Amino acid sequence: MISSLERIGDKTPVRQIKPVSGGAINEAFMIETEACRYFIKLKTGAPRHFFKREAEGLNLIKSTHTIRVPEVFDYCDADDKENDGILVLQWIEGKADNHTELMLGQQLARMHQHEAEFYGIKTQTYIGELKQYNGLFSSWSNYYREQRLFQQIELGKQRGTIKNHRYKRLIALLDHLDRYLSDHVPASLLHGDLWGGNWMAGPEGEPYLIDPSVFYGDREMDMAFTEVFGGFSSEFYNAYQDVYPLPEEYKDRKPLYQLYYLLVHLNLFGESYGSSVDRILDYYV
CATH class of the missing domain: 3.30.200.20 (Phosphorylase Kinase; domain 1)
Known part of the structure; x- marks a missing residue:
């Protein structure tokens, strides 16, 4: 050190x-x-x-x-x-105040307005200790299918967390993913691992993002993960909406984006996340 x-x-x-x-x-x-x-x-x-x-x-x-x-x-x-x-x-040390989450929502929305002409990123990244394979794609649905969902399904198959009926339903979902996702959405810069433990307050109560796993993709993916484990207030969501409103159809895609992170946790921590994965499959398959 x-x-x-x-x-x-x-x-x-x-x-x-x-x-x-x-x-x-x-x-x-x-x-x-x-x-x-x-x-x-x-x-x-x-x-x-x-x-x-x-x-x-x-x-x-x-x-x-x-x-x-x-x-x-x-x-x-x-x-x-x-x-x-x-x-x-x-070293960052501080305490959230009445404006911290409002600023977090506003500033995240502005970060999401930074866009690329492709989906993904050139380099292989990590989420936790798991590798994330990337590349540059012209189709968002193809990127999400091949470099996010499929990679976790194959890893789960190897680890024994995804098999039998669960595996068949996940493959069926991949086969019909275009029903739910567009090929062309704004390719926003995403944090990529945005749960409540990956932001903190600085000395003046200003928000900081930490532990990113960045790539360019549908901003709804970041927002969907914020709702999996909580840790974000109504002030955060209202402030985000004021700057960069989410479309009405987001509520229909949200579980599909949460599925990726639940597959990651299933592969990292085991069957305690299996029922959450299966509930999302019940919704789509």
Whole structure:
């Protein structure tokens, strides 16, 4: 950890190193030097470009000048010498106030107004520890079918979480996905993993996005995931709607977008998410 600080030019004495909550898959620490405070993530045996992709996602969001993200100071891969993968970020600490979620809704809506001419992203990314295969697609329904739903279905088939009747119904849904999704929707910049634990308040109550898994796609996918586990207030949704209203048909597509994230959780955590997957299949198949 100290060598990473030296690489970014901070050679001042360390005042404290404190373990903090950094999610389920990484170790995390607050390091305070005489010059600055840092949030540092460590992961032994981190997959190739694991923290690089997170850093790239944070910087892509930052480039929109719409919503804050922590500053990226340094990152490196784990290697065959058993060194940890590491990511060094700005330390963010604050408390939400009456305006935080209003700003979060407004600023996320403005981020979603940053669009590309393709769906997806060039590089392979991660959601949790699972690989997400991407590429650049001209059809949104094809991208969502092939690089989101199909990849999780195949992984579930390998892991034994998706089989028999569930597998057959998921394949049937893929075969008729064009009934529900358009080939051409605005290709918005998405956070990609937008649940309540992936935003936080800064020192003035301003919202920050963290832990992104970015790509370009239908903004309804981000919004659908916000409703899976909660953590977002009515102020957030009202503020989003004021800036960039969702279409009326969103309510019919929302479960289809939530399906992807539930398949991810099914493959990561097991059958406790199976009934939620099956309920969505009941709706569409």
